Amino acid sequence: MLLTVQNIHKTYDTADGPFSVLRGVDLALQSGETLALTGESGSGKSTLLHLIGGLDTPDQGAVVIDGTDIAGLDDNGRAELRRGTVGVVFQQFNLIPSLRVSDNIAFQARLAGRHDADWAASLADRMGLTSQLNKYPEQLSGGQQQRVAIARTLAPKPRLVLADEPTGNLDEATAAVVMDLLLELVTDTGAGLLMVTHSKALAGRMQRRLHLRLGQVA
Numbered sequence: 001m002l003l004t005v006q007n008i009h010k011t012y013d014t015a016d017g018p019f020s021v022l023r024g025v026d027l028a029l030q031s032g033e034t035l036a037l038t039g040e041s042g043s044g045k046s047t048l049l050h051l052i053g054g055l056d057t058p059d060q061g062a063v064v065i066d067g068t069d070i071a072g073l074d075d076n077g078r079a080e081l082r083r084g085t086v087g088v089v090f091q092q093f094n095l096i097p098s099l100r101v102s103d104n105i106a107f108q109a110r111l112a113g114r115h116d117a118d119w120a121a122s123l124a125d126r127m128g129l130t131s132q133l134n135k136y137p138e139q140l141s142g143g144q145q146q147r148v149a150i151a152r153t154l155a156p157k158p159r160l161v162l163a164d165e166p167t168g169n170l171d172e173a174t175a176a177v178v179m180d181l182l183l184e185l186v187t188d189t190g191a192g193l194l195m196v197t198h199s200k201a202l203a204g205r206m207q208r209r210l211h212l213r214l215g216q217v218a
C-alpha cells in the first residue's frame with residue numbers, strides 16, 4: 001500500500017474555541033491508483049491533503065507513505081519527503097518568478113538530486129511547453145503556468161502526487177486539457193494520485209471517490 005491514513009484528527013484554536021476539522025479519517029491508496037477527495041467547503045479536504053503532504057501535523061493518528069510514518073519525521077525529514085517521494089500541485093501555481101520555465105520545471109528534481117534532463121524535456125514536450133522554456137512565469141497564461149507547475153511536480157518522478165484543486169483557477173477547456181495531461185503522466189509513472197476537487201466532472205474521472213462531511217468520511 002502506497003498511502004495509509006489511520007484515524008486522523010486535527011483541531012485548530014479559533015476565537016470561538018477549539019474547532020475540530022478532522023475527526024477520525026481513514027483512507028488508503030495503492031500505487032497507480034487515483035482517488036478524488038470531495039466535500040463542502042470546510043469539510044477538511046485541504047487540511048487532510050496538507051497533513052498527508054507533511055505541511056502540517058495531526059493531533060492524533062498516523063500517515064504512512066511508502067512504509068514511512070511521517071509523524072516520526074522532523075521538518076527537514078518532511079521537506080525531504082516532499083522533494084522526492086511526494087509531489088504537491090496547488091491551486092496557486094507557486095512558480096519562482098526569477099527562473100525561466102525550464103529551470104522551474106527542473107527545480108524540484110534538482111533539489112531532490114533526481115534531475116533527469118531527458119525526462120524534463122519529455123514533460124515539457126507533452127505539456128506543450130517546449131516553445132516556452134526560455135520565458136518567465138509572468139509571460140505565460142494561467143493554463144501554461146499550471147502546466148509548468150504539474151511538470152515541476154512530476155519531474156522527480158514522485159511515488160505519490162497530491163493535487164489541491166489543480167484546475168481551480170482555469171477555464172473549463174484549459175482545465176480539461178491540464179487534467180488529461182496530469183492523469184496521463186501519473187499513469188505513465190505509476191504514481192498514486194490523490195486530488196481534492198469540488199468538480200463532479202473531475203471527480204468522475206478518478207478511479208475512486210471519498211467524500212468528507214464535517215471532518216469525517218461520509
